[in-house]
Amino acid sequence: MDIPFYDLSKTHSHIQNELEQNVLDVVRSNWFIQGSNVTEFEKEYAGYSGVKHCIGISNGLDALRVIITALDLPPGSEIIVPANSFIASALAISYEGYRPVLADVREETFLIDPDRIEAAITEKTRAIMPVHLTGSCCDMDAVLEIAEHHNLYVIEDNAQAHGCIYKGRMTGSMSIASGTSFYPGKNLGALGDAGAVTTDNDALAEKIRAFINYGTKTRYHHIYKGYNTRLDEIQAAALRVKLRHLEDWNKQRRRLAARYMAEIKNELIELPQVPFDCVWHLFMLRVKNGRRDELREYLEFAGIHTLIHYPIPISRQKAYAGEFDSDLYPVADKLAGSIVSIPLFPYMEDEQQRYVIETITEWK
Ligand SMILES: *Cc1c(COP(=O)(O)O)cnc(C)c1O
Secondary structure, eight states, X not given: OOBOSOOXXXXXXXXXXXXXXXXXXXXXXXXXXXXXXXXHHHHHHHHHHTOSEEEEESSHHHHHHHHHHHTTOOTTOEEEEESSSOTHHHHHHHHTTOEEEEEOBOTXXXXXOHHHHHHXXXXXXXXXXOBOGGGBOOOHHHHHHHHHHHTOEEEEEOTTOTTXXXXXXXXXXXXXXXXXXXXXXXXXXXXXXXXXXXXXXHHHHHHHHHHTBTTEEETTEESSOOOBOBOBHHHHHHHHHHHXXXXXXXXXXXXXXXXXXXXXXXXXXXXXXXXXXXXXXXXEEEXXXXXXXXXXXXXXXXXXXXXXXXXXXXXXXXXXXXTSOGGGOHHHHHHHHHEEEEOOOTTOOHXXXXXXXXXXXXXX
16 A cells, blocks of 8 residues: 655645635636735635734744844844754744744754743743644743743744644634744645734734735835735635635644554554644654664565655754854753654544554554
């Protein structure tokens, strides 16, 4: 049996008519930028997320960038990010001229460790960027308490956790502003690059709205040296269709994850520990005794495709050579050498999942 890591075809065939019709309507309208699909999607996603404002952005990286730039932090400011995340979280900070400061993660949850945040704070720290990695929410009570105590902004990176609820609140609604990505493989994915900012802050929303459109509020009057990082009509039209199914797809992810949790039994493997509700963007195992690569090869041979999120911690990326003391993040290092993400996607068939479970359980 051949099990892809992620299979979008069933998801899209399920909504094919509606999806194609919405996209075709945009093509026929000949209105591609700043139209009604973007406006409506922004309202719908803000409503879904429980925030006042959603601003459509061209991708997740730019969503984080525009938040950081709109906060107008003093030069030399430091922003704390987890040592294990996709590189975009750190890049957004670097691009805007600030310094990403890494905090190690917790081994059991893969998420930023509040104790490490405390230890990373200096007089230049201005913000913390928790990343809700794998679809699981960070320990936000602790993060928000630290932020309040030290008078820091919190900026959530919600690219992997659309629909995740933490103590009654959606991820992406618990901070000054949150950046998210609708890259096709995310829980809510567009048909290309797309993203959004969510915030309850009126002034920040207004500023970001201007910033993403060349720094204008009125055409040809440029009040900021802004960007062009708008969401486009075709992506918004697709996202509007897919948002209506997100809850169902997340429910499927939860069911698949519960089955993995109950049925994968192998002494060499540790299952993820998820402290709060999770929308299972990724299902990540830890492999003991340094045998991760062996397991991957074995699974690949059996036709089961896996990925590593992420194989090289941010501190050891060539792009950041010389910027971090990479020995300070032992947990991120340990994870990079021992984690593996296995297939989990909406409409994954019982038979497919049973094959994955049996193959992993039989591994010695
Ligand atoms: C995908 C992702 C991003 C970046 O999103 P893009 O739309 O690809 O730019 C940022 N942070 C995390 C945690 C991600 O998974």
